[in-house]
Amino acid sequence: MNLKKHIFALSLLICTSVFSQHTYVFLGSYNTDKTAESIQVYQLDTVNGNLSKIAGVKNITNPSYLTVSPNGKYLYACTDTKTPNAGSVSSFEFNPEDKSLTFLNKQTSGGENPVYVSVHKNGKWLVNANYTEGSVSVHPLSENGRIDSITQNIHYTDGSIHKERQTRSHVHSAVFSPEFDYLFLPDLGADKIRCYAFNENQKQPLTETPVPFTKTDLEAGPRHFSFHPNKKYGYCIEEMAGSISVYEYKNGTLQKIQRVNTHSDKIKEGFASSDIHISPDGKFLYATNRGKENNIAIFSIAENGFLKNIGYQSTFGDHPRIFALDETGKFLIATNVNSGNIVVFKRNPKTGLLKKVGNEILMENVSCVQIKRIKLKNA
Known part of the structure; x- marks a missing residue:
């Protein structure tokens, strides 16, 4: 071995011995029982798909939606969801070395029923969407992960034509553009994607x-939104129509090019489409159907952004609200609210199809899952 190769091999050995990466799974829930762990953290075995619990927190009401900071140090949650005259966003510090999740602080969400929270890639801004009051709030984040008070809050009052569900705005998510220079707000109540x-x-x-x-x-009823890794296309799942609209994306503008059903042909009404994500390689799109089907619709993505349905995968539970793909695209994890079970699937990178693996976890009213690979220093 020549000197350069020897030095490289030695450097690689040192880095491997000092640092390692583990994949963690963060679970939120609808939970008003202060004695129960409403947020739980598991480690994912990336060989067999098994989940091992490492942390949890109590005394948190309805942490319905979660997101992890870019550096993996902090967890942010929509809290006091579905609580009349309330609504907040909370921050937690995650320490994988000592396997702890510690509450830091919380702030008002700026509207009733917060349902979605996003963090800017620079880790300095948090944005949350409030469903019931139809608003968006922006919070600065401090270096220690704490949430500061709202610096911007915008409310909407316009609705659409459904007499029961669209009497006013219901902002259902807040999604940054690929370059984080625009923010998109699918508004179920107004049939708009605000920007x-x-x-x-x-x-x-x-x-x-x-x-x-x-x-x-x-x-x-636009609900959640996902951008293609190539940054050219955006995909919006429409809860009330049970469909996905495909858009060409450029500089903050969307131009619709296709619309397909999320549900299967045997379902004619009562749609409840929920979440949407794209595999890291950009070849497949996944979307959940709740209620009558309780499955994940699987689509292939053509070079022009168009979708083609290639199958459905049962989530082995009732009401799959949120799911997540790990950063490698190897695993997909689904949460079933009504049946309270979390199911791990292994994804075939060639076909896009899913296979249930690992152990099934139970958590009452589980509503959200996020997956993050985090580098930690070995003891």
């Missing part, structure tokens, strides 16, 4: 754009 420019260097980062929203089909 703002996001300037990370301003005290109030949201500013209006020439095209403030994209109108969806009537009674679509």
